Amino acid sequence: MAITSANQLELLQTAEAVAREKQIDPILVVEAMEESLARAAKSRYGSEMDIRVHIDRKTGKATFTRVRTVVAEAELENYQAEFTVEQAREYMEDPEVGQEFIEEVPPVEMGRIAAQSAKQVILQKVREAERDKQYEDFKDRAGTIINAQVKREEYGNVIVDVGTGEAILRRNEKIGRESYRPNDRIRCFIKEVRREQRGPQIFLSRTDPQFMAELFKMEVPEIYEGIIEIKAVARDPGSRAKIAVISYDNSIDPVGACVGMRGSRVQAVVNELQGEKIDIIPWNEDMPTFLVNALQPAEVSKVVFDEDAERIEVVVPEEQLSLAIGRRGQNVRLASQLTGLDIDILTEEEESKRRQAEFELRTGLFIESLDLDEFFAQLLVSEGFTTLEEVAYVDVDELLVIDGVDADTASELQARARDVIEAKNNKAMENARELGVEDSLVEFEGLTPQMIEALANDGVKTLEDFATCADWELAGGWTVTDGERTKDDGSLEPFEVSLEEAQTMIMTARVMLGWVDPDDLVKDAEDDGEISEEQEA
DSSP: OBOOHHHHHHHHHHHHHHHHHHTSOHHHHHHHHHHHHHHHHHHHHOTTSEEEEEEOTTTOOEEEEEEEEEEOGGGOOOTTTEEEHHHHTTTOSSOOTTOEEEEEOOOOBOOHHHHHHHHHHHHHHHHHHHHHHHHHHHHTTTTSEEEEEEEEEETTEEEEEOSSSEEEEOGGGSSTTOOOOTTOEEEEEEEEEEEETTEEEEEEESSSHHHHHHHHHHHOHHHHTTSEEEEEEEEETTTEEEEEEEESSTTSOHHHHHHOGGGHHHHHHHHHTTTOEEEEEEOOSSHHHHHHHHTTTSOOSEEEEETTTTEEEEEEOGGGHHHHHOGGGHHHHHHHHHHTSEEEEEEHHHHHHHHHHHHHHHHHHHHHHHTOOHHHHHHHHHTTOOSHHHHHHSOHHHHHTSTTOOHHHHHHHHHHHHHHHHHHHHHHHHHHHHTTOOHHHHTSTTOOHHHHHHHHHTTOOSHHHHHTOOHHHHHOEEEEETTEEEEEOOTTGGGTOOHHHHHHHHHHHHHHTTSSOHHHHHHHHHHHHHHHHHHHO
């Protein structure tokens, strides 16, 4: 095939036709043609030559040029595409390294093999352009719902036609035992769009909690308009789900709006989810109140919230226990997912036994440590005293409100408590010294002798050791592995040291050692404050 005036316009017409058919930019097709023609020319003139082709975007005329680059003599490698400054002077006036010398060369006759190669280059470029367009079309649609047509099923995975390409609904992303036949219409959630070597991969889901949230957005105009917001979703696909909603308009009931007239709105979502039962729950900023709502239909007697550990204890009547837990733990599991908390469910009898055991334990502590009779020790516990430190350092007036306690008795109680604490501190310090604790840690403000002993038992014996600790190593924390939360015990956790307090102590130690500039800490705190204000705004 020769590039003559007769077929010059055909290049542009062909490019337009291909671009229209594949829905891509015609310029990309023309560039592919330029590359294919250049490759054919290289096979004629020599593969080491730098041959370039430019097709005029208006006339279709193809111009073939040979390019040679000026390089330093020591860097000369390709004699066909490069030449030295000295050699370039034959063609250029004042050649400099990096300049290019361009000369036009005659067009080439394309033989059968060259034409086939050119065709392959164009097809490859067109495929790449198609893939890029498909990725651009779908990358911003992740997190939305798509209506598509089933093409085929492979090993349980459903391949779906999405117009410009294919998407995959994996076996584990289907609800229950759903099966589809070719040409069935299917509604899915676009979970992820990834750019890969073989083209964009579009992953669909029907089990993702956000699929249900998007379905509600389609069925409930108030959610779409932002009057009602979906705050949290938890699903056991195909079986049961819980969704928490809040209304920003006092005149609109969020639960009623989602249910719809005679349940029409929620029923449309239920039908799409293969009969999945949905509990619609009002969101509440107060976590215990929200949890009580989340455990519906079970009735809750009492809630105990441990904010630091992100754990919550729920007390229910005996007859409500199975309802609160649900079949195979489903109800409490979904409530836990919805609130993001670990939930322990106790019956009223179990909670009563535990409270009684704690009462007896604290009573025994006061009897043994303060040499009190059982009745007086029980009085202290009943008034809310739980530790010797509380008795020793509380304001005297708080002891005087106890029946039978006068000023002398209160003073005696506090003196005994302080003596016991001092003896324990002396013993703890003695043990810590035997373990090799150094003065630098002993003199650190904020650590009691018993804390120092606990640190020493965990191998922290110097201020340097202390400064290298992580906050969770001191205060304890939780680690999530494969969705399972495991408890990490902290050295100072028995002394109720919070994560914030642990962070402060560690940073103080680092400042004392000169590892951290205190001015940097002030600046970081100010920056955090500014960020916090922006978030609040």
